[in-house]
Amino acid sequence: MKSSELPHELEKLGKIYYTIFEWLSKKEEYHSRKEYINFTRAYNEHFVVKGEEVNPRSEKELTRSMLQSPDDVDATYRKKNGEQSKGFSINITETANPDNPIQLITGIVVMPNNVDDSQILNERIDIIKEKTPQLNEMHIDGDFGSEENDKKFEELGINHITTAVRGREREIEI
Structure with missing residues (x-):
């Protein structure tokens, strides 16, 4: 599908959602079902209803916590460093001791990708x-740094080394 066709297709999808929602909302036996709850959430988060007119929300109204897929309620949206991503973020912790011939993965965590790395x-x-x-030293990317983390590292006696600075690049040369 061409990007120029997307607004028209979203309008058609909104009308279909509206018809289904109107029918389902009268069927109380569905109201407690996961499918109905997810459908209703997607409908309310992605469309604006005025009377019988249904329009997709503008890009400015879309937030990163909105439901991305009715069959995966934990998947999220994130725009980071100008790149868009949907789904999840995986964080892996591993040993990195140059004196050890073998390094080990010590932790894996999967989170919605709209949770801040820090x-x-x-x-x-x-x-x-x-x-x-x-553990007495930990190397972290700049996105993982925060005042709260600095305090925890200090309390635990861990020297943390940040490999990059968090934030936007400066707009003017100093």
């Missing part, structure tokens, strides 16, 4: 330290 690490630092009690 929050994921904040929730995992204690678990990581528990699994690797000798």
Whole structure:
């Protein structure tokens, strides 16, 4: 499908959703079912209804926590560094000791991709330290840094080294 056809196709889809929603909303036996709840969520999050007119929400109204797929309610949307992604984020922790001939994966966590990397690490630092009690240094990407994480690292006696700075590039040369 060409991108120029998308608005028209979304309008058609909105009309189909409207018809189905109107029919289902009168059938109370469906209201507690997961399928109905997901369908209703997708309909309300992606379309605006005024009377009998149904229009897709504008791009500005779409948020990263909106339902991306009725059959996968945990999948999310994220725009990071100008790139769009849907689904999940995976974070992997591994040992990286140059004195050890073998390195080990010590943690894997899968989260909706709209959860900030620093929050994921904040929730995992204690678990990581528990699994690797000798941990005294951790290298992290800039996206994982935060004041809260700095405090946790200090409390746990872990020296953290950030490999990049978080945030936008400067717009002017200093």
